[in-house]
Amino acid sequence: MPASASALPRDEQVIRAGMVGMGMIFDETYRPFFEGVDRRPLFDPCFGPCRVSLAAVATRTGRRAEAYRRQAPGSVGGFASFDGPAAVERLLQAGVDAVCIATPDDRHFAAARAVLAAGKHLLVEKPSVLRLAELDELDALARARGMLAKVVYHKLLDPDHKRLRTFCADDVLRHVNNGYASLLEPKSISGSQFAEWIVGRNPGTYVAVHYIKLIDFTFGLKLKRVSCTGQRGIVGPADGPTWDSTQLRLVYQHADGREAAFDVHTSWVTPDNFPGYVEQEVQFRFDNGVWNGHSRKRGVEMTVEGATPLKLKTTLNNHYNAPVLEPWGERSQRGYGLEVIERFMREVAAVEFGGPRDERPARLAAARELAYNDLAADRQVVAAVEAMEAILARHAAGQPECVVEVNAPEGGLVLRAPGRPEPEILYGPPV
Numbered sequence: 001m002p003a004s005a006s007a008l009p010r011d012e013q014v015i016r017a018g019m020v021g022m023g024m025i026f027d028e029t030y031r032p033f034f035e036g037v038d039r040r041p042l043f044d045p046c047f048g049p050c051r052v053s054l055a056a057v058a059t060r061t062g063r064r065a066e067a068y069r070r071q072a073p074g075s076v077g078g079f080a081s082f083d084g085p086a087a088v089e090r091l092l093q094a095g096v097d098a099v100c101i102a103t104p105d106d107r108h109f110a111a112a113r114a115v116l117a118a119g120k121h122l123l124v125e126k127p128s129v130l131r132l133a134e135l136d137e138l139d140a141l142a143r144a145r146g147m148l149a150k151v152v153y154h155k156l157l158d159p160d161h162k163r164l165r166t167f168c169a170d171d172v173l174r175h176v177n178n179g180y181a182s183l184l185e186p187k188s189i190s191g192s193q194f195a196e197w198i199v200g201r202n203p204g205t206y207v208a209v210h211y212i213k214l215i216d217f218t219f220g221l222k223l224k225r226v227s228c229t230g231q232r233g234i235v236g237p238a239d240g241p242t243w244d245s246t247q248l249r250l251v252y253q254h255a256d257g258r259e260a261a262f263d264v265h266t267s268w269v270t271p272d273n274f275p276g277y278v279e280q281e282v283q284f285r286f287d288n289g290v291w292n293g294h295s296r297k298r299g300v301e302m303t304v305e306g307a308t309p310l311k312l313k314t315t316l317n318n319h320y321n322a323p324v325l326e327p328w329g330e331r332s333q334r335g336y337g338l339e340v341i342e343r344f345m346r347e348v349a350a351v352e353f354g355g356p357r358d359e360r361p362a363r364l365a366a367a368r369e370l371a372y373n374d375l376a377a378d379r380q381v382v383a384a385v386e387a388m389e390a391i392l393a394r395h396a397a398g399q400p401e402c403v404v405e406v407n408a409p410e411g412g413l414v415l416r417a418p419g420r421p422e423p424e425i426l427y428g429p430p431v
Helices: 024-039 063-071 087-092 105-117 132-145 159-169 187-193 203-219 336-353 357-368 379-396
Strands: 013-020 042-044 048-059 080-083 098-101 121-125 149-152 176-186 222-231 245-253 259-270 279-286 290-294 322-325 331-334 403-408 411-416 424-427
Touching: 013 024, 013 087, 013 105, 013 336, 024 048, 024 331, 024 336, 042 336, 048 063, 048 087, 048 336, 063 080, 080 087, 087 105, 098 105, 098 336, 105 121, 105 132, 121 336, 132 149, 132 379, 149 336, 159 203, 159 290, 176 187, 176 203, 187 259, 203 222, 203 245, 203 259, 203 379, 222 379, 245 379, 336 357, 379 403, 379 411, 379 424
Parallel strands: 013 048, 013 098, 048 080, 098 121, 121 149, 176 259
Antiparallel strands: 042 048, 176 279, 222 245, 222 403, 245 259, 279 290, 322 331, 403 411, 411 424
């Protein structure tokens, strides 16, 4: 926590932020957030004005950090830069108050554990971790240290998804029965941007989690069963552990015992010249209605000779992230991809600066009740991820069509393989 938070005048409150990882996600969302808040500090009647500074970064080689420092506007480029195996440890010794982690998903846990053990607030990109045991450990650390531990699910802040949740909360759309979600990304994602860590990974873990969280948070159902299959042969060998696309099925149960099934299809080998950076489609079917959403149908399309669809994309998602020239002449960058980071910093500011020091535990507890991003509310998403990864690993080893049952008599996550009477317990406690 800020060492002198209670003594800071209200016009000098500051959150010193650390950044672990400076790849594509940093460039699309964290960079414009830090640049924007450098020009215009946060303000709320609860905590007054609050500056957020990028104080330190940790990367593997330091090359991206130094390249960004050379062109960073304002005072943003004044951060300390650490690289190499001890980069996170050195960052945590640099006086940071909150740390954002945007590394490949299989590297989240070690960095997040170090952040919380050091007594720093945590924001980690989705999925938070890949195993429920890891989630348990991080949640316990956050509680023991009195820190916030939050995960980024920016699609929950998409205006369309907020509207969907509003209709469900207001009982306009009643009792979801089934649905599907599809997310396609260009081949450059897996072939170049993520080439350093792609081996053994799958696009389901990377992006299906957005829709798992959307289903989990919006409909409030209990996860019951997970199954998954997929395709290989483009990103890696056809008989290897690296997946081009996945088809995930999740079966949930309503409080009245009825089941709801959802299919989530993801791919990161779509041709680079397809219309959008990402093509997203959802349909949810209710007792009394149907909800359809499509990124191309809701948005705009643009053609520029010699530029689209490679240098610029034909389909633009201006809700997620868009650099714009404001009517009053200012250039800014807006969208729910940035808003979700700002919300986290506001939650940190409210905890640390939102009232007397002796009332901090109550403010911390209130922030932890926010189920849209708190680590403790991520259990069903991480359960689905752990189940999916286990199923795909068995498939790659020559044993397809496994199913994971959630909260079975034998344990919290129980993998059942065709032709094998004895199940495998992936996670013992209840999910």
